[in-house]
Amino acid sequence: MIIMPWTEKYAPEKISEVVGQKKAVEKFLNWLRIWKPGKKAALLFGPTGVGKTCVVEALTKERDLEIIELNASDYRTASQIKEVIGQSMKQMSLFKKSKLFLIDEIDGLAGRVDRGGTTEIIKIIKESRHPIVLTANNPYNMKLRSLRSYCLLIKFGKVYYWDIIKRLDFICQKEDLKCDKEVLRQLAKRSAGDLRSAINDLESLAREKTEIKLDDLESLGMREKETSIFDALKMIFKTKTALAAKLSIQSVDKNFDEIFLWIEQNIINEYEKPEEIAKAYNMLSRADLFRQRIKIRQNWKFQKYMIDLMTGGVALSKKEMYRKFSRYEYPDKIKFLGRTKFKRKEDKEKLIKLSKNLHCSVKKVREEFLPYFKVLEW
Amino acid sequence: MMEFEVWAEKYRPKSLKEVINQKHVVERLKAFVKNKNIPHCMFAGPAGTGKTTCALAMASDLYGKYWKANVLETNASDERGIDIVRHKIKDFSRMKAIGNVPYKLVILDEADALTRDAQQALRRTMENFTRTARFVLICNYSSRIIDPIQSRAAIFRFRPLSEEHQKKYIDRIVKGEKLKISTSGIKAILNLAEGDLRRVANLLQASAGLKKNITEDVVYEAAARAKPRDVEEMLKLVMKGNFKDARKRLNDMILIQGLSAEDIIREIHSQIYKLDVPEEDKIKLIDMTGEYDFRISQGGSELLQLEALLAQFLMLSKK
Numbered sequence: 001m002i003i004m005p006w007t008e009k010y011a012p013e014k015i016s017e018v019v020g021q022k023k024a025v026e027k028f029l030n031w032l033r034i035w036k037p038g039k040k041a042a043l044l045f046g047p048t049g050v051g052k053t054c055v056v057e058a059l060t061k062e063r064d065l066e067i068i069e070l071n072a073s074d075y076r077t078a079s080q081i082k083e084v085i086g087q088s089m090k091q092m093s094l095f096k097k098s099k100l101f102l103i104d105e106i107d108g109l110a111g112r113v114d115r116g117g118t119t120e121i122i123k124i125i126k127e128s129r130h131p132i133v134l135t136a137n138n139p140y141n142m143k144l145r146s147l148r149s150y151c152l153l154i155k156f157g158k159v160y161y162w163d164i165i166k167r168l169d170f171i172c173q174k175e176d177l178k179c180d181k182e183v184l185r186q187l188a189k190r191s192a193g194d195l196r197s198a199i200n201d202l203e204s205l206a207r208e209k210t211e212i213k214l215d216d217l218e219s220l221g222m223r224e225k226e227t228s229i230f231d232a233l234k235m236i237f238k239t240k241t242a243l244a245a246k247l248s249i250q251s252v253d254k255n256f257d258e259i260f261l262w263i264e265q266n267i268i269n270e271y272e273k274p275e276e277i278a279k280a281y282n283m284l285s286r287a288d289l290f291r292q293r294i295k296i297r298q299n300w301k302f303q304k305y306m307i308d309l310m311t312g313g314v315a316l317s318k319k320e321m322y323r324k325f326s327r328y329e330y331p332d333k334i335k336f337l338g339r340t341k342f343k344r345k346e347d348k349e350k351l352i353k354l355s356k357n358l359h360c361s362v363k364k365v366r367e368e369f370l371p372y373f374k375v376l377e378w
Numbered sequence: 379m380m381e382f383e384v385w386a387e388k389y390r391p392k393s394l395k396e397v398i399n400q401k402h403v404v405e406r407l408k409a410f411v412k413n414k415n416i417p418h419c420m421f422a423g424p425a426g427t428g429k430t431t432c433a434l435a436m437a438s439d440l441y442g443k444y445w446k447a448n449v450l451e452t453n454a455s456d457e458r459g460i461d462i463v464r465h466k467i468k469d470f471s472r473m474k475a476i477g478n479v480p481y482k483l484v485i486l487d488e489a490d491a492l493t494r495d496a497q498q499a500l501r502r503t504m505e506n507f508t509r510t511a512r513f514v515l516i517c518n519y520s521s522r523i524i525d526p527i528q529s530r531a532a533i534f535r536f537r538p539l540s541e542e543h544q545k546k547y548i549d550r551i552v553k554g555e556k557l558k559i560s561t562s563g564i565k566a567i568l569n570l571a572e573g574d575l576r577r578v579a580n581l582l583q584a585s586a587g588l589k590k591n592i593t594e595d596v597v598y599e600a601a602a603r604a605k606p607r608d609v610e611e612m613l614k615l616v617m618k619g620n621f622k623d624a625r626k627r628l629n630d631m632i633l634i635q636g637l638s639a640e641d642i643i644r645e646i647h648s649q650i651y652k653l654d655v656p657e658e659d660k661i662k663l664i665d666m667t668g669e670y671d672f673r674i675s676q677g678g679s680e681l682l683q684l685e686a687l688l689a690q691f692l693m694l695s696k697k
Contacts, residue, residue: 274692288673
């Protein structure tokens with residue numbers, strides 16, 4: 001049996017199975033219905049992984065069309081395009097199938113070796129006896145300017161959060177995979193509307209497993225991108241030199257606020273003596289004050305103090321280097337805040353409603369009423 | 379969550395006639411209503427003594443069915459900045475009243491939470507819109523309201539209710555809800571409520587939720603269950619040297635329960651005396667608590683500063 005990646009295994013077989021993109025699909029089908037030789041091509045555009053190519057492939061499967069595809073991996077000079085498409089575009093198919101040309105990722109075509117490519121595509125659009133579909137991330141790319149006027153632009157938006165969750169849940173069921181609902185939510189959030197990446201993430205988590213728990217997400221949360229913060233933490237917590245600690249965060253591709261959270265989270269994963277922990281936290285507390293002064297007064301001269309205290313200050317809070325391997329963790333605060341955002345918003349709304357009805361402030365409701373409601377199990 | 383009835387609200391007097399005690403206040407307010415002439419007022423006094431109730435009751439006696447349209451009820455603890463005065467209050471005050479009373483009523487609850495700037499702005503508003511709006515400011519401490527405002531308002535002081543009057547209120551609820559309560563149960567409630575009728579109602583309701591027959595034990599159990607334990611337990615953990623779990627508690631309180639640092643640090647301060655540490659350490663801890671409280675007021679981020687404070691407690695823990 002051939003093992004297919006899930007993104008292919010669960011690609012839609014019919015147009016109706018496409019996740020989201022209702023408007024775009026409608027516009028696309030409409031275009032196809034009234035298409036005649038000489039009319040505009042369709043240019044499907046939008047961010048990556050939202051289903052542009054998917055729609056075309058679902059359509060060809062559903063209507064049993066012959067698809068002739070050119071994508072980014074093919075060379076696309078004028079002569080090559082001619083070779084692949086040029087011949088077949090004027091002929092009917094051998095088996096009387098209708099044909100459809102798909103030129104995928106045309107914004108990748110601009111510039112490179114593909115000189116004369118756009119001109120050739122325009123020529124094909126004008127002469128083809130079969131509909132032509134193009135896809136692109138950014139149709140407003142300068143190189144596509146001349147091409148645009150020969151195309152009907154159809155926009156694909158990001159896939160909705162809930163739609164992603166629904167799709168992931170569907171795949172879990174098919175794969176007989178137990179999966180924490182929170183995991184699906186986190187995956188959907190991480191994907192930022194890119195369904196393909198969400199499915200890929202799910203698949204990589206599920207490898208050799210029948211169940212995915214929340215903890216498993218951590219392996220995903222720390223892709224290569226975040227290796228450098230670990231090196232910086234290691235430097236800060238192991239060195240006894242203020243300057244070395246300070247320089248360690250220079251090349252980390254995170255902003256200082258986030259680095260701050262990483263240090264805050266991991267003090268207790270390195271230091272063991274109470275005095276050291278207290279001292280290190282006091283340093284962060286002072287750094288925090290400088291951070292607020294920067295924010296309030298827009299006065300960036302305070303930043304150097306903040307950085308020195310949060311790196312060097314924390315580094316020198318220890319008496320001696322710990323000769324041990326420490327596992328540094330992802331900051332709770334980032335994890336929690338994302339996870340509890342909806343709940344906190346809901347709670348807040350409930351409290352405001354209560355405070356209106358009980359004629360007192362939100363704070364009073366929380367202090368004077370909620371404890372008793374808890375007893376009554378409301 | 380909204381289907382249940384909260385007794386504190388259900389048994390809140392709807393008219394000045396129903397208000398228990400505070401005679402010296404109520405009589406004068408009734409006279410205001412009769413003459414349809416209400417000056418700017420300031421109600422000061424401890425929690426649960428009927429300040430908000432009197433303000434709402436007065437409004438409803440004064441305007442009758444029109445009261446909703448003519449009353450702006452707002453809480454300074456939720457909106458404490460100058461913007462609320464500049465926009466919400468001003469916009470409401472400048473429009474004419476509906477019905478036969480020529481002015482509207484602004485009830486500003488927990489007015490002592492207003493910033494100084496906001497109070498200054500309020501003072502001008504009170505003067506400029508006297509024709510179309512009257513203000514009732516409600517606060518716990520009149521000293522936190524700037525003098526110019528105090529001098530523009532008739533001041534009413536609310537006193538904690540005597541046992542006799544609290545009993546009357548308990549009786550009202552017991553009859554209304556057909557409860558069974560023993561004499562010792564009533565005594566326990568009086569003991570715990572400290573003259574705060576809101577707490578009386580809440581305690582009764584919580585107790586009634588636990589058992590049909592309300593005895594002394596039931597009341598104390600309800601009170602114990604209602605007491606927030608998180609801060610106490612967090613301190614216990616850190617004093618045992620378990621910083622990791624203490625920090626988790628703190629995260630939970632702030633990030634999940636949404637408590638404010640102000641409330642938590644107040645509770646920490648009151649718990650210090652109960653800690654099992656040498657007396658001189660208690661003083662050190664209080665000093666540190668004050669320092670971190672100050673840092674928060676200087677704009678420090680709540681969670682980090684509390685964590686740092688907790689780490690200072692760790693230093694004095696038994697290792």
